[in-house]
Amino acid sequence: MAIEHIVIVGGGTAGWMAAAALSRIRDGRNLKITVVESEMIGTIGVGEATIPPFVEFNRALEIDEREFLSRVDGTFKLGIQFVNWGQVGESYIHPFGNYGYDLGGIGFHQVWHQLRQRGDKRPLQLFNLETMAAHFGKFSRSQDYGRDDLPPMNYAYHINATAYARYLRDYAEKRGVTRKEGIVEDVRLDGESGYVASLSLKDGTQIDGDFFVDCTGFRGLLIEQALGTGYVDWTNYLPCDRAVALPCNRDDGSPPPPFTRATAHKAGWQWQVPLQHRNGNGHVYCSQFMEADEAQDILETNLAGKPTAEPNHLRFVTGRRKKFWNKNVVALGLASGFMEPLESTSIHLINTGVNKLIAMLSLDGVHASQANTYNRLTTKEYERIRDFLILHYKATQRDDSEFWNYCRTMSVPDTLTEKIEIFRANGQVFREEDELFTTTSWAAVMMGQGIAMEGTSPMAEGVANRSAGEIDEMAKSIQWLVQQMPSHAAYLERYCPAP
Numbered sequence: 001m002a003i004e005h006i007v008i009v010g011g012g013t014a015g016w017m018a019a020a021a022l023s024r025i026r027d028g029r030n031l032k033i034t035v036v037e038s039e040m041i042g043t044i045g046v047g048e049a050t051i052p053p054f055v056e057f058n059r060a061l062e063i064d065e066r067e068f069l070s071r072v073d074g075t076f077k078l079g080i081q082f083v084n085w086g087q088v089g090e091s092y093i094h095p096f097g098n099y100g101y102d103l104g105g106i107g108f109h110q111v112w113h114q115l116r117q118r119g120d121k122r123p124l125q126l127f128n129l130e131t132m133a134a135h136f137g138k139f140s141r142s143q144d145y146g147r148d149d150l151p152p153m154n155y156a157y158h159i160n161a162t163a164y165a166r167y168l169r170d171y172a173e174k175r176g177v178t179r180k181e182g183i184v185e186d187v188r189l190d191g192e193s194g195y196v197a198s199l200s201l202k203d204g205t206q207i208d209g210d211f212f213v214d215c216t217g218f219r220g221l222l223i224e225q226a227l228g229t230g231y232v233d234w235t236n237y238l239p240c241d242r243a244v245a246l247p248c249n250r251d252d253g254s255p256p257p258p259f260t261r262a263t264a265h266k267a268g269w270q271w272q273v274p275l276q277h278r279n280g281n282g283h284v285y286c287s288q289f290m291e292a293d294e295a296q297d298i299l300e301t302n303l304a305g306k307p308t309a310e311p312n313h314l315r316f317v318t319g320r321r322k323k324f325w326n327k328n329v330v331a332l333g334l335a336s337g338f339m340e341p342l343e344s345t346s347i348h349l350i351n352t353g354v355n356k357l358i359a360m361l362s363l364d365g366v367h368a369s370q371a372n373t374y375n376r377l378t379t380k381e382y383e384r385i386r387d388f389l390i391l392h393y394k395a396t397q398r399d400d401s402e403f404w405n406y407c408r409t410m411s412v413p414d415t416l417t418e419k420i421e422i423f424r425a426n427g428q429v430f431r432e433e434d435e436l437f438t439t440t441s442w443a444a445v446m447m448g449q450g451i452a453m454e455g456t457s458p459m460a461e462g463v464a465n466r467s468a469g470e471i472d473e474m475a476k477s478i479q480w481l482v483q484q485m486p487s488h489a490a491y492l493e494r495y496c497p498a499p
């Protein structure tokens with residue numbers, strides 16, 4: 001059956017990202033797109049840190065970066081600082097961008113390790129532009145230099161997610177998407193195919209559609225409640241299942257740092273996401289080891305300023321839907337699964353889900369092969385991200401609480417065990433099938449949390465012999481570049497000040 005009407009249920013970040021991107025394929029076609037959302041139900045209201053592909057998503061929509069950042073109180077993000085993860089008192093940055101530069105199949109950190117063995121004392125961080133800029137609170141975009149001989153700056157944003165959804169709503173409505181306010185009370189399936197046929201709203205309106213995008217958050221109104229798709233529970237690997245969120249002002253006048261901070265506590269961790277005018281904060285914890293009151297106390301004690309809202313307590317189950325595309329429904333955002341916010345991957349998965357959907361959609365109807373391929377690719381994507389997240393918990397050396405004892409000793413997927421063993425042997429990181437996290441990402445977390453390279457790579461020895469001069473030049477150009485940069489706060493003030 002031809003697809004003439006796409007109905008997106010839910011108007012959070014997922015719903016409006018889908019609507020904005022889909023609105024671009026409407027041009028000149030007989031295609032209607034409707035977003036149904038309920039202000040009474042509202043959105044989850046958290047989710048403020050992003051990763052670099054998000055910059056590309058906005059570019060593809062031809063969104064003006066300056067205007068957008070000032071509308072969403074946005075700041076730049078160069079990576080995540082992890083505090084107290086390996087041992088209490090330690091910290092490291094997982095940067096965007098690479099350590100060093102491409103040395104042809106070998107990680108720069110392996111060459112650095114070789115140089116270390118020979119007595120070179122320079123820390124690895126000196127060879128990463130984003131880490132150095134983050135360390136000094138500086139920021140600049142590569143375009144500002146107009147030179148392609150300098151290392152590129154890889155960045156993402158911190159955003160007010162509610163303002164972002166609002167921004168995309170304006171964008172999508174201008175491009176012909178229709179918004180319908182209302183609560184969906186009933187979902188009718190076609191008796192023969194089992195496809196979703198229509199929605200009934202509380203006010204009596206009936207909305208028929210040919211294809212549906214479920215963006216209803218944890219409820220999974222279509223994918224789960226109507227189609228009973230099922231859920232793969234990963235709590236044994238990613239045990240945190242609660243969060244309390246509490247934004248605060250920065251009344252000490254401190255500038256927004258260009259990075260997210262993730263500070264481990266005794267049964268979870270706290271995020272700090274700096275926007276231009278406030279910090280987003282939250283404490284993600286495991287209810288098996290901590291009560292909600294204690295989690296809130298810890299958060300309140302560790303805020304950088306005064307709270308600007310009431311604490312928002314949330315529950316979740318880490319995992320994914322058994323199918324992301326089932327019949328004529330694709331689930332995006334929290335309706336498709338959730339792996340906790342440690343590496344800011346949730347909005348990213350909306351982005352890649354929308355991209356895959358648009359690439360596969362054909363308006364002549366739904367084909368089983370589309371759903372199969374979409375599900376296979378997305379499952380792989382989830383599993384690779386899952387392994388990277390588990391690494392942060394598994395690679396702790398902390399033994400100061402029952403929670404960390406559980407994480408340190410838990411069994412993990414074989415795919416992750418192998419990755420850790422290969423890294424220990426000589427620092428090699430094998431990335432599989434377009435996986436999101438780079439060699440630098442894996443190396444940063446492993447080394448940052450005390451997984452040491454026990455041997456050296458024979459390839460690294462040769463490269464270290466040949467490239468000593470180039471490596472010195474690289475460290476110098478990074479240092480020079482960071483010295484030229486304005487502070488992150490000054491850059492925001494000049495480039496995209498929020499009202």
Ligand code: FAD
Pocket residue numbers: 009010011012013014015036037038039041042043044045046047048049050161182183184185215216217218219221243245282314316332333334335341344345346347348
């Ligand atoms: P929601 O925001 O919950 O939106 C659901 C929509 O469905 C709403 O519009 C609601 O009104 C509508 N709806 C539901 N039921 C009905 C109904 N019956 N009728 C009509 N409408 C209905 N992601 C990141 O990338 N970075 C982060 O830093 C990050 N931090 C997070 C921290 C926490 C603690 C949590 C839980 C999540 C975090 N996320 C983060 C994930 C991020 O919040 C979500 O991926 C993102 O906000 C998308 O949410 P959503 O649109 O899927 O759901």
